[in-house]
Amino acid sequence: MSGDVTTPTDQPRHDATVEILRLDDVGKSYGNVHALRGVSLSVRQGEITCVLGDNGAGKSTLIKIIAGLHTHSSGQLTVNGEEVHFSSPRESLERGIATVYQDLALVPLMSIWRNFFLGAELTTGSGPFKRLDVKRMVQVADEELTKMGISVPDLERPVGALSGGQRQCIAIARAIYFGAKVLILDEPTAALGVKQSGVVLKYVAKARDAGLGVIFITHNPHHAYLVGNHFVILNRGNVSLDKARQDITLEQLTNEMAGGSELEALSHELSAPGVTPEPATALAAGHRDDER
């Protein structure tokens, strides 16, 4: 309804890309608590939309609506031009929306290849002899991970033995392999060190290059600015900023992100005085989140 007005991203972007997912004035309330109000955003093929916000800003509610864990209570959710109301994660998955949760992405005790194909196992044979096609699954998992540039010594290793970054990458590779059109990444870098974050961001970019629309949820503007095409900042369930990359600098983004609380902005600048909008140094400056 009000989408044309509130999404300035529509106008400056080249029209070559296809809009896959669109939220118009979406809201969600639990009883009389409004967790999300009037959120509009658009996800296009081959682009990364960054959703930023502090804790409690409504990021996770937003993810849950798109991933089908919750149903939105107002507004419209449109996937490929079709309005939808998801009532289960399956419905969301079936429309090509894959969510990589920060903690729930993988089963730690299971091997890499089993995790890669979990829920969508390849089988061979029929009737009572229908069985897992282990050979093919191991081979495909190996190929896909190599394609993404991820190297793990042994696909039989339990995922729990891998580093956090490796796990995120496996989850991303999995989503891409299974034909996701939209990839929701829930704070993939939040618990990671600098180098690990860099590796994960690389795969986020790879996912974008593979033609996926990516929703990158984070509260780190530095990470967001490295890869993002659009930036949406949520604040107390409302959209407080919605800009395309060319309309905003990292500094502005950081300031906007810090928004209400002046003190936090100050400490932020104090802790990383050398930060410039230049991406490489921003990462090297080692901005880490201390919230975890």
Place this chain on the structure above:
Amino acid sequence: MSSSTTAAPRVPALRAKDDRVARKSLATRILSRPEIGSLIGAIAVFVLFCVVAPTFRAAPSLATVAYSASTIGIMAVAVALLMIGGEFDLSAGVVVTTSALAASTFAFQLGLNLWVGVVLALALALGVGAFNGWLLMRTGLPSFLITLGTFFMLQGLNLGVTKLLTGGVSSDSVADMDGFAGAQAVFASTLKVGGVGIKITVLWWILFVVIATWVLLRTRVGNWIFAVGGDDAAARAVGVPVRKTKIGLFMTVGFAGWFVGMHQLFSFDSIQSGGGVGQEFIYIIAAVVGGCLLTGGYGSAIGSAVGALIFGMTSLGIVYAGWDANWFKLFLGVMLLLATIVNLLVKNQAAKR
């Protein structure tokens, strides 16, 4: 969360692309199987009793040990699957008695062919499992609590219904009813192999373990069992039918309980309504000794069989050794602890490689 601490030292693995080919050696891979530690423990127990108890070595004795292991093992394999799926079933011991009582009571009171009772009992046992699973998924309470409730309910039901219908606390003998001979052949017969009587439960047990192992390692359902036990939220997120898997696992325990119940009914003709209490822990112990994690997501069906074998060997080996019966439970506890420690040592050794 924990990943941030483990992340740093493992970074090289990401870069070292060529390392991928360097797989673990075959020996290490075998050693890292969940059941291998208990297998070595089982061999140790076996050797010990072979040395100290001459009669233990005789074929008829081994057949008795196998029988003992089978009656625990048939349940333990189902319980192990459930534990891999991340849940407990404290009603597993009592459901054996419930199904045996149900089969005999249905058939006896209504004058039906015993096979009708057997089928009705199967439906009941599966129903109990489904109820446990449904309630678990519905309420989100720990399965420990829910099945504790079922445990008491069934215990009371066993006694109450039996008293109501027979006036006593054991079911009426079904030995002279139609279908008894056939059912006994299936559930409780003894096969003579070279002069040694092998109970048919041993063969069923082996079959069930083979099927369970196949399902666990080579089917989608097996993958789902590991996933729901390892991290059910993650499993749900990637589209694993968590609810169906867990309910199915509880129903599997119901099925195993039914089977053992039928064995008891057709080998003892009449069933004591107070039986089965306390057995649930023995099944869990067998599964855990066999390498199942109490927290779920890890374990094996073969391991549960090895655990049942250790339990059977130990409990009867003490008798064959002629050790003072007063100390029986102490010996049993020590042996189980030793088997578990060997298990742990082997696992740690494998992890170090």
Place this chain on the structure above:
Amino acid sequence: MIRSRKTAVAVFVATAALALSGCSSSGGAQKDDTSSDGGGNVASTPRVKIAMVTHAAPGDTFWDIVRAGAEAAAKKDNVDLNYQGAPEAADQVNLVQSAIDSKVAGIAVTMAKADAVTPVIKSASDAGIPVTVLNAGGVDAWKATGAIGYFGSDENVAGQAVGTRLSGEGAKKVLCVIQEQGNVALDARCAGIKTTFSGSVENIFVTGTDMPSVQQTITSKLQQDPAIDRVVTLGAPFALTAVKSVADAGSSAVVATFDTNKELVAAVQSGDVEFAIDQQPYLQGYLAVDALWLNINNGNTIGGGSATLTGPAFIDKTNIDRVAEFAAKGTR
């Protein structure tokens, strides 16, 4: 008009329901009466509450017979009997305590774990509630509790009777199967056999709640020691299982048992089980309640300060047919 009609209908329905429910319950009770002891007149003494607390594990047929005896006495004596059983001593103590708290007129209790229950029996006596001790255990300890009487068999004496009989038969080695570890009464039975038996006695513990393991354990013992020529079990269901073990192990041992039930009577008739030694549980339950009633209403005590023994009585081929009649009714 309409209103009163509605009320009338409601009253009618309610009475009908009451009548119906009353009918079925009294019908069941009447049927019970005729089958057990032919009705009999109910005492004219005021209705009193008596609690019976045993250490019965659920599922032991023996206790059904005790309870049947107790209920028969209660019916005759116009007593409101509250029967409870708890195998754990602590639970049993709690049940007795709650009976004291609810101010019953009398308590009948078992003392299988004498030390544990003695204090609570004392406090019942101190509170002026007459207590009778029944069944097994506490044959020496009961006097110190202030209880007014003891109705049971001395387990040790019963065991001795078995030992004497087996010696007479020329048996050499007896296996005594204990289905519950730490039960004083069961231990005393085996100990009794040991004192009078001329050969050797070996005890073995089995898990009473798991029949297959009972069978397996006895089988393995018989395989281990072929010299065993008698298996004595301490409960009727275990005797029937021991018969299967003997067959499994290819042993020639003869099975005998303490206590009886319906199936066991058939086994004695068929010769599978040689004999059962009976402590007449029906009598224990009956006398324990009856003695309380006599004490409450007439100040009597039974036994003159010493235990009233209800056993041992042998059931074998010579008298099985007569016992079988009563066993079928669940009173022997």
